[in-house]
Amino acid sequence: MSQFKIGPALPALGAAALFGASAPIIKYWLSGIAPVPLAALLYLGSGIGLVALRLAMSLSGGGADEARLRRSDAPPMIGVILAGGVAAPILLVASLKVTPAASASLLLNFEAAATAILAAALFREAVGGRVWAAVGVMTVACAALAWQPGGQIGMSLGALGILGACALWGLDNNLTQRLSAKDPVTVVIFKDVGAGLFSTILGLSLGQPFPALGLMAGAAVVGFFCYGLSTVLFVRSLRGLGAARTSAIYGVAPFFGATLSLVAFAEAPAVTFLLALPLMALGTYLLIGERHSHYHVHADLMHEHRPEVDVQHPAQSLTGEGVTAHVHSETGHTHEHAPDIHHRHSHDQNATSTDQTPD
Secondary structure, three states: OOOOOHHHHHHHHHHHHHHHHHHHHHHHHOOOOOHHHHHHHHHHHHHHHHHHHHHHHHHOOOOOOOEOOOHHHHHHHHHHHHHHHHHHHHHHHHHHOOOOHHHHHHHOOHHHHHHHHHHHHOOOOOOOHHHHHHHHHHHHHHHHHHOOOOOOOOOOHHHHHHHHHHHHHHHHHHHHHHOOOEOHHHHHHHHHHHHHHHHHHHHHHHOOOOOOHHHHHHHHHHHHHHHHHHHHHHHHHHHHHOHHHHHHHHOOHHHHHHHHHHHHOOOOOOHHHHHHHHHHHHHHHHHHOOOOEEEEEEOOEEEOOOOOOOOOOOHHHOOOOOOOOEEEOOEEEEEEOOOOOOOOOOOOOOOEEOOOOOO
């Protein structure tokens, strides 16, 4: 079995497609909304829409096989909201004011690389050469799509601020991976409602006007699909692939946005689009062809997550009662694996799998 699982990669591609579609939609239909109110409406639309989805799922019995958030999940959840929903947007807005557009577009592609760097350096995720190559290739492809011929390029304090915002979003991605065993809809509700409320308060304090009711509703709908459902799929992929690989796949989002512009708005394909396409295909190939296998030790562990059948959970261990807290006794073995929720370890030969213990 290939270590890189196609199944968990599909949600990441779906997330990239939904989020990538938001760029041309915002450009053509929502460009008249001030930046901070637009962010508020997108995040609140995501949060409110997902609350409605969660209620509908509960009434129909759906989502019962997902693990609930617990008190022990509060630290990473707070980190996700503060890093990705509060600090990064503030730093980005402040930096964009003093940064040339061409530089800003290219620098924003640093998020995938920042996610991989933090995943390897701080969160002990196994990131091999093929993953680094895939991140690099896809970053170059996104940079090609964002390139504006004739635009001013330069490194400034504002440019450093954009890199800092990308680093904060990379931290957000890695912290979200720590929550990926839990119900992704609930995780994203907390994240986006928190970010939406903050952006609303910030927009009002800055005196930026909110649009008419029709545009507000449109922005909320875009937020639900392109931010809310996209992030839910992103979290599902984090569960099976880890932060570095999921972010690398998610990096193809600009390609989906460019494709939508070509199809829906009859824009002629630019040379950069034609250059980016084979690069993204190469990055995907590098990820799919990856293999990672070594002897590793799983320490005694109690956790809970959606029921599944795999090396850690043979079919006979499932009770059919939905998600329950369960114990993994210490074991050591060798098999191909990704940095999923049972293999959050580095390349150390006797690395230990860790997870959070339910309250």
